[in-house]
Amino acid sequence: MSTYWTERAKTGKSRCSYGSCATLIAKGEIRIGRTYRSHPSRFWLKTDWYHVDCFVMMEKEFIERMVKQAREMANIMETKGGVYD
Numbered sequence: 743m744s745t746y747w748t749e750r751a752k753t754g755k756s757r758c759s760y761g762s763c764a765t766l767i768a769k770g771e772i773r774i775g776r777t778y779r780s781h782p783s784r785f786w787l788k789t790d791w792y793h794v795d796c797f798v799m800m801e802k803e804f805i806e807r808m809v810k811q812a813r814e815m816a817n818i819m820e821t822k823g824g825v826y827d
């Protein structure tokens with residue numbers, strides 16, 4: 743379970759967690775935080791920070807990946823003739 747929020751960066755020290763960006767987020771810039779439990783059996787929480795544009799890119803890639811998987815799965819099922827019979 744993740745919690746998301748937006749805020750202005752309090753310092754310029756946090757790094758964007760979007761893989762192909764990974765640059766520092768400037769102080770005062772609007773950033774999106776995702777807070778989640780770093781390990782299921784542990785209590786402490788971890789926050790990843792993203793530039794707004796990077797967050798959009800990441801979500802876009804995630805959606806595309808899911809849609810691709812869903813389509814591939816549909817194709818397999820179609821080939822097997824199980825689902826649409």
Ligand SMILES: [Zn+2]
Pocket residue numbers: 758759760763764765792793796
């Ligand atoms: Zn970024």
